Amino acid sequence: MRWVRYALNGTAGYGILDDNDRVTPVSGDPFSGYDKQAQRLSLEDVQLEVPVIPPTFYCVGLNYTKHIGDQGLKIPNKPDVGYRANNALIAHGQDVRMPADSLRVHYEGELVVIIGKKVRNIDVDDVKKCILGYSMGNDVSERNWQASDRTFWRAKNSDTFKPMGPWITPEIDISSMRTTVSVNGLVTTQFDTADMLFGIEEFVSTMSRYLTLYPGDILWMGTDGVSPDLQHGDVVDVSLTGLGTLRNRFIKEKAI
Amino acid sequence: MRWVRYALNGTAGYGILDDNDRVTPVSGDPFSGYDKQAQRLSLEDVQLEVPVIPPTFYCVGLNYTKHIGDQGLKIPNKPDVGYRANNALIAHGQDVRMPADSLRVHYEGELVVIIGKKVRNIDVDDVKKCILGYSMGNDVSERNWQASDRTFWRAKNSDTFKPMGPWITPEIDISSMRTTVSVNGLVTTQFDTADMLFGIEEFVSTMSRYLTLYPGDILWMGTDGVSPDLQHGDVVDVSLTGLGTLRNRFIKEKAI
Numbered sequence: 001m002r003w004v005r006y007a008l009n010g011t012a013g014y015g016i017l018d019d020n021d022r023v024t025p026v027s028g029d030p031f032s033g034y035d036k037q038a039q040r041l042s043l044e045d046v047q048l049e050v051p052v053i054p055p056t057f058y059c060v061g062l063n064y065t066k067h068i069g070d071q072g073l074k075i076p077n078k079p080d081v082g083y084r085a086n087n088a089l090i091a092h093g094q095d096v097r098m099p100a101d102s103l104r105v106h107y108e109g110e111l112v113v114i115i116g117k118k119v120r121n122i123d124v125d126d127v128k129k130c131i132l133g134y135s136m137g138n139d140v141s142e143r144n145w146q147a148s149d150r151t152f153w154r155a156k157n158s159d160t161f162k163p164m165g166p167w168i169t170p171e172i173d174i175s176s177m178r179t180t181v182s183v184n185g186l187v188t189t190q191f192d193t194a195d196m197l198f199g200i201e202e203f204v205s206t207m208s209r210y211l212t213l214y215p216g217d218i219l220w221m222g223t224d225g226v227s228p229d230l231q232h233g234d235v236v237d238v239s240l241t242g243l244g245t246l247r248n249r250f251i252k253e254k255a256i
Numbered sequence: 257m258r259w260v261r262y263a264l265n266g267t268a269g270y271g272i273l274d275d276n277d278r279v280t281p282v283s284g285d286p287f288s289g290y291d292k293q294a295q296r297l298s299l300e301d302v303q304l305e306v307p308v309i310p311p312t313f314y315c316v317g318l319n320y321t322k323h324i325g326d327q328g329l330k331i332p333n334k335p336d337v338g339y340r341a342n343n344a345l346i347a348h349g350q351d352v353r354m355p356a357d358s359l360r361v362h363y364e365g366e367l368v369v370i371i372g373k374k375v376r377n378i379d380v381d382d383v384k385k386c387i388l389g390y391s392m393g394n395d396v397s398e399r400n401w402q403a404s405d406r407t408f409w410r411a412k413n414s415d416t417f418k419p420m421g422p423w424i425t426p427e428i429d430i431s432s433m434r435t436t437v438s439v440n441g442l443v444t445t446q447f448d449t450a451d452m453l454f455g456i457e458e459f460v461s462t463m464s465r466y467l468t469l470y471p472g473d474i475l476w477m478g479t480d481g482v483s484p485d486l487q488h489g490d491v492v493d494v495s496l497t498g499l500g501t502l503r504n505r506f507i508k509e510k511a512i
Binding site for chain 1 (some may be wrong): 309311312317318332334336337338339341342343344355376377405406407409410413414415463465466467468469470512
């Protein structure tokens with residue numbers, strides 16, 4: 001089973017997606033409790049939404065060796081987490097709008113962890129118990145702004161720069177997963193998800209020593225490899241073994 | 257009038273605070289609409305809560321000349337906004353818990369802007385129309401972690417490191433405001449709020465060129481001056497002309 005968040009007739013809700021792509025709507029949500037409803041919907045008939053709007057949006061900046069080297073940065077010696085912003089979230093199938101004055105827009109395919117329970121001071125061995133499931137994110141970045149601005153506010157958090165989805169999968173096997181990114185159907189980046197410098201357990205446990213993680217908080221786990229400069233009309237697919245495909249078209253906005 | 261968010265009998269809600277410190281509870285909220293209720297409460301009888309839990313928590317890092325110089329940093333040439341995290345928010349009157357391994361914990365008294373309307377591409381002259389009101393924040397920071405970590409995750413976002421409140425005031429006159437911070441009743445920092453490098457209008461208008469601001473988003477406007485290293489039991493008051501006093505005690509946690 002997988003969790004989907006979807007819109008139908010103007011309201012958003014959660015549903016359980018089965019292996020035949022049928023959606024069982026639920027009342028409530030996967031975080032605070034739910035009841036299955038009698039209705040069955042077809043995945044094709046609903047509009048997928050961002051799987052969760054997080055209370056806090058955490059994102060690991062540098063967690064794969066090649067990506068760090070390509071940016072000329074030092075390899076981190078401890079798991080210092082960063083942040084992204086909710087305004088930028090869009091769902092599977094929605095368009096990334098590249099601002100008119102953007103020049104070098106890149107994708108970053110990432111594994112996403114969704115926290116299911118409130119935790120503080122959690123041991124590495126217990127981290128799995130607080131995770132609701134996993135999804136994918138595309139940490140879209142404008143490299144010129146990333147270099148020129150003092151913060152990542154528009155380089156990484158312009159509206160539509162954070163596609164996430166398509167759904168939440170409760171169980172994964174990190175050891176055998178591969179992240180694949182393709183542009184217009186041609187594979188441009190591939191890396192083993194297990195090559196992370198610091199794993200999910202180490203990040204969550206370390207963070208929880210200083211802060212409380214809440215149900216619905218999300219943690220994006222970083223990326224590897226290099227993206228080409230994306231062009232108007234490009235379609236980017238982020239796929240992780242077992243998690244499906246997050247697809248978004250990139251559209252260049254016209255100057256106002 | 258001022259807006260308060262408060263808890264009574266286990267639920268949180270908004271109320272309107274009059275000049276005699278009486279609270280008129282409302283159904284709804286100041287963002288999406290409200291109705292006044294017949295009841296009247298005394299401010300003393302309610303537990304003040306953080307005035308709003310923001311969809312996105314923006315914070316201006318370097319916006320006063322002296323504070324920048326004290327940190328040995330360059331003066332920014334454009335308004336690049338940063339971020340803070342919701343887990344760290346606490347209300348007026350709640351304790352800041354300094355982690356057992358923290359060493360140099362400082363206050364930063366700041367003006368807080370609360371966005372009231374959804375806006376994108378807003379002109380400088382129209383910014384005031386999208387603001388619900390103003391409050392105060394204490395951008396508590398551990399300076400050793402701020403220097404040693406790759407990000408501000410625990411230096412500025414450890415649980416309880418973001419006191420905000422006590423309420424929201426709809427109208428202010430920036431030109432005549434002074435920020436005063438005191439520790440245990442002795443004034444330690446004072447600066448003119450109008451000395452900001454980039455004003456509220458410039459920040460909000462610039463941000464809105466790339467991102468949508470939503471009702472409840474908050475923008476902390478930065479600080480000036482230097483804090484002493486805070487000690488267990490210190491009580492810090494942040495006051496801005498016309499906005500009241502945000503008071504929090506600082507408690508040093510014991511090692512686990």
